[in-house]
Amino acid sequence: MGIGRVWVFGELAEGKPTTTTLELIEGAKSLGASSVEVVLHGPEVDGALGVLGGTGVSKVYNVGDLGDALVGAPIAAAIAGQIESGNSPDSILFGATYDGRDVAARLSAKISKGVITNCIGLEAQGDTIVASHALFGGSQIAKSKFTGAGPWLFVVRAKTFSAPESLGEASVESQSISVPDLGATGAAMVINRHVEERSGPKLDEAPIVVSGGRGLGQSEHYAMIEELAKLLNGAPGASRAIVDAGWVPYAYQVGQTGKTVKPTVYIACGISGATQHMVGMKGSKNIIAINKDKDAPIFTICDLGIVGDVHKVLPALIDALKNR
Amino acid sequence: MNVAVCVKQIPDPAAPGSLDPTTKNLVRGGKLILDDSDAYGVEIALQLAESSGGGEVTLVSMAPNGETSGLRTALAMGASKAVLVSDGKLAGSDALGTARVLAEAIKRVSPDLVLAATESTDGYTGTTPVQVAELLGMPSVTFAKKIEVDGNSIKVERQTEAGYDEVSCPLPAVVTVTAGVVEPRYPSFKGIMAAKSKPVDQLDVAGLGLSDSQVGSTGAGQEVFEVQDAPQRDVGEIVEDDGEGYAKVVSFLENLKLI
Ligand SMILES: Cc1cc2nc3c(=O)[nH]c(=O)nc-3n(C[C@H](O)[C@H](O)[C@H](O)COP(=O)(O)OP(=O)(O)OC[C@H]3O[C@@H](n4cnc5c(N)ncnc54)[C@H](O)[C@@H]3O)c2cc1C
Ligand SMILES: Nc1ncnc2c1ncn2[C@@H]1O[C@H](COP(=O)(O)O)[C@@H](O)[C@H]1O
Numbered sequence: 001m002g003i004g005r006v007w008v009f010g011e012l013a014e015g016k017p018t019t020t021t022l023e024l025i026e027g028a029k030s031l032g033a034s035s036v037e038v039v040l041h042g043p044e045v046d047g048a049l050g051v052l053g054g055t056g057v058s059k060v061y062n063v064g065d066l067g068d069a070l071v072g073a074p075i076a077a078a079i080a081g082q083i084e085s086g087n088s089p090d091s092i093l094f095g096a097t098y099d100g101r102d103v104a105a106r107l108s109a110k111i112s113k114g115v116i117t118n119c120i121g122l123e124a125q126g127d128t129i130v131a132s133h134a135l136f137g138g139s140q141i142a143k144s145k146f147t148g149a150g151p152w153l154f155v156v157r158a159k160t161f162s163a164p165e166s167l168g169e170a171s172v173e174s175q176s177i178s179v180p181d182l183g184a185t186g187a188a189m190v191i192n193r194h195v196e197e198r199s200g201p202k203l204d205e206a207p208i209v210v211s212g213g214r215g216l217g218q219s220e221h222y223a224m225i226e227e228l229a230k231l232l233n234g235a236p237g238a239s240r241a242i243v244d245a246g247w248v249p250y251a252y253q254v255g256q257t258g259k260t261v262k263p264t265v266y267i268a269c270g271i272s273g274a275t276q277h278m279v280g281m282k283g284s285k286n287i288i289a290i291n292k293d294k295d296a297p298i299f300t301i302c303d304l305g306i307v308g309d310v311h312k313v314l315p316a317l318i319d320a321l322k323n324r
Numbered sequence: 325m326n327v328a329v330c331v332k333q334i335p336d337p338a339a340p341g342s343l344d345p346t347t348k349n350l351v352r353g354g355k356l357i358l359d360d361s362d363a364y365g366v367e368i369a370l371q372l373a374e375s376s377g378g379g380e381v382t383l384v385s386m387a388p389n390g391e392t393s394g395l396r397t398a399l400a401m402g403a404s405k406a407v408l409v410s411d412g413k414l415a416g417s418d419a420l421g422t423a424r425v426l427a428e429a430i431k432r433v434s435p436d437l438v439l440a441a442t443e444s445t446d447g448y449t450g451t452t453p454v455q456v457a458e459l460l461g462m463p464s465v466t467f468a469k470k471i472e473v474d475g476n477s478i479k480v481e482r483q484t485e486a487g488y489d490e491v492s493c494p495l496p497a498v499v500t501v502t503a504g505v506v507e508p509r510y511p512s513f514k515g516i517m518a519a520k521s522k523p524v525d526q527l528d529v530a531g532l533g534l535s536d537s538q539v540g541s542t543g544a545g546q547e548v549f550e551v552q553d554a555p556q557r558d559v560g561e562i563v564e565d566d567g568e569g570y571a572k573v574v575s576f577l578e579n580l581k582l583i
Contacts, residue, residue, distance in 0.1 A: 013485075070463075070464075070465065070482075070491060072454060072464065072466075073458075073463065073464075076458075096450075097485070098466065098467055098482075098483070098484060098485065101450050101451060101454070101466070102454055102464070102466055104451060105419075105450075105451035105452075105453075105454035105455045105458070106454055106455075106457075106458045106464075108419075108420055108451065108455055108458075109420060109423060109454075109455040109456075109458035109459050110458055112420070113420075113545070114418045114419070114420050114544055114545045114546050115418075115419065115420070115449070115451055116546055117419070117448075117449040117450065117451055118448065118449070134554065135343070135551070136446075138554055139553070139554055140343075140551055140552065140553055140554055141551070141552050141553075141554050141555075142343070142348070142548045142550065142551045142552075143548065143549055143550040143551075143552075144546055144547060144548045144549070145546065145547065145549065146545055146546045147545055147546060147547055148545040155449075155450075155451070183461060184461055184462060184463060184494070185457070185458065185461060185462065185463050185464075186463065187463040187493060187494045187497075188463040188464065188465050188491055188492070188493040188497070189491065189492050189493070190489045190490065190491050191479075191490050191491065191492045192489065192490035193484070193486075193487070193489050193490075194487040194488050194489070194490070195486045195487045196486065196487035196488075207582070208582060232577070232582065232583065240503075240504070243504065244503060244504025245504075249487070250469075250483050250502070251485070251486070251487070256448065257442070257443065257448075257502075257503070264580060264582065265576075265577065265580065265582060267573075282557060286576075286580065287557075288573055288576060290569075290573075294562070294564075299559070299562055300556075300557075300559060301556075301557040301559070302559065302560060302562075303559075303560035303561075303576075304560055304561055304562075304563075304572060304573065304576050305559075305560070305561070305562035305563065306563060306565050306569040306570075306572060306573065307562065307563065307564045307565060307569075308564070308565025308569045309565070312565065312567070312569075313565055313569050313570050313573075314570075316567075316569075316570035317570035317573055317574065320570055320571070320574050321574070321583065324583065
């Protein structure tokens with residue numbers, strides 16, 4: 001019977017499927033699903049159908065425009081409605097995004113099925129899906145599978161699968177699915193959206209990421225990280241220690257609770273290399289670390305390590321790059 | 325305003341964790357501590373109870389062997405009481421099983437607001453609190469960095485990909501708070517002494533009215549069947565900076581044709 005039908009909880013940004021959505025579609029295809037179908041919401045679904053068709057999915061379920069509602073409850077209810085009426089997928093993949101986890105968690109409780117979270121690999125073995133997920137902040141990898149009947153729910157971390165480089169267009173069938181009455185659960189509404197400005201390439205797509213940690217000493221010194229990132233056409237990132245300290249916004253955070261990045265080069269400056277940080281960057285093709293403590297764990301995973309003071313190495317490096 | 329805070333008691337994260345080789349359940353030996361991630365929820369709950377002119381903060385926890393040491397820390401911070409669910413049958417519970425237990429325990433407290441962390445330090449599924457919300461029929465707001473009470477509803481600043489959203493949500497509701505958003509208070513000596521006599525209501529699975537098949541490894545419907553060390557990366561060149569360390573970085577980037 002194989003892996004059967006796999007649904008993907010998809011998200012759009014500026015009218016296009018997000019990278020995470022495209023990754024999940026690739027993942028579903030790699031499992032050998034008999035069909036890959038995508039659940040989408042928002043005012044721009046119709047405009048995105050061509051690109052989705054181009055990825056080879058066979059159907060799009062359109063939950064419609066949810067306005068200002070937080071989407072977890074309505075989308076979970078719409079999917080549960082389909083399952084109850086007999087249109088049930090065998091598995092559903094969710095990205096480990098703000099909304100992806102909400103939808104997965106709500107749906108899980110609604111249909112009384114467990115969720116396997118933090119997946120960093122999914123593999124078909126006969127009729128089952130084997131999920132790999134990191135334990136203890138990434139030091140160990142466990143393999144899990146569901147023992148009961150589906151639908152099986154998986155929350156998958158970013159960059160687990162690769163999105164296609166280029167996208168074609170093709171037509172795809174789309175079906176509206178309705179949101180049943182939510183009672184109190186649907187009452188959370190966005191009343192204002194705040195966008196924090198950020199220039200340069202996106203952290204999770206940049207070919208070079210330069211990250212700073214507590215070793216920078218104080219918030220003003222983060223300017224060195226921004227300058228270096230800019231000189232290299234890269235994106236600045238951060239450890240959680242300095243996000244928690246309020247030096248930079250949360251959107252900069254790399255790691256277990258932040259972004260997963262896999263750039264060509266990751267440069268860690270004054271970052272110790274806690275497992276929760278490394279889990280978000282150790283897939284980088286090359287890693288450079290600058291840290292004054294030669295025993296810092298970051299040195300166990302780097303290709304080039306400079307044991308030194310960031311206040312000496314970074315200004316010299318910035319000067320050298322400027323003078324080229 | 326009465327606030328229930330879900331607090332997880334976990335093995336010290338500084339000590340390396342391990343799984344039982346046969347059951348693949350987390351080995352829980354030694355004393356458990358209050359999960360750091362939950363200290364923020366406790367702090368916010370105490371601030372909200374104070375600013376709304378009183379009200380109680382009740383802790384809700386599921387832990388093996390009637391473990392209370394993590395709860396005592398949060399009681400010492402100022403929480404009034406705790407509900408602790410402990411039962412051998414809970415071993416191997418997944419997030420949904422845990423949520424069933426927490427939801428039943430929370431029903432006994434009837435709070436205006438339920439707080440939890442966005443994710444725990446050891447399990448970090450990040451799904452338990454929203455599962456609790458669904459089971460309780462409540463709305464939920466995840467990734468909160470600020471909560472304000474406004475009569476019968478709350479205003480929450482919720483982190484987003486682009487920045488943050490202001491979300492309005494009627495009570496009762498479940499809110500998950502992100503780490504680092506407030507400075508959790510240190511328990512005072514007086515607080516520590518007072519915590520020793522604060523009530524901890526202990527319940528088991530039957531006492532909650534749940535059936536054995538809804539919790540523990542039988543309720544989980546998923547199994548871990550293999551655990552391996554994560555693949556190691558090869559270590560490259562490590563050099564002591566003698567003033568020329570920057571040049572090593574430059575040539576490394578040159579070799580990759582990035583500059
Ligand atoms: C549930 C959970 C989730 C987490 N998620 C994340 C996450 O997503 N991302 C993340 O980053 N962390 C995360 N953490 C936190 C993580 O455990 C570490 O606390 C954090 O990564 C440490 O940040 P840091 O390396 O900047 O600071 P520190 O650990 O304090 O390290 C600072 C480093 O700077 C070096 N240094 C000091 N001065 C200098 C100098 N002048 N020049 C050069 N080097 C210097 C020091 O030798 C040290 O190695 C998480 C923790 C938990 C419990
Ligand atoms: N056993 C538990 N007891 C109390 N609270 C819990 C428990 N498990 C999870 N939680 C709460 O749910 C949050 C998220 O947990 P998790 O789903 O493990 O990431 C935790 O930080 C706690 O606030």
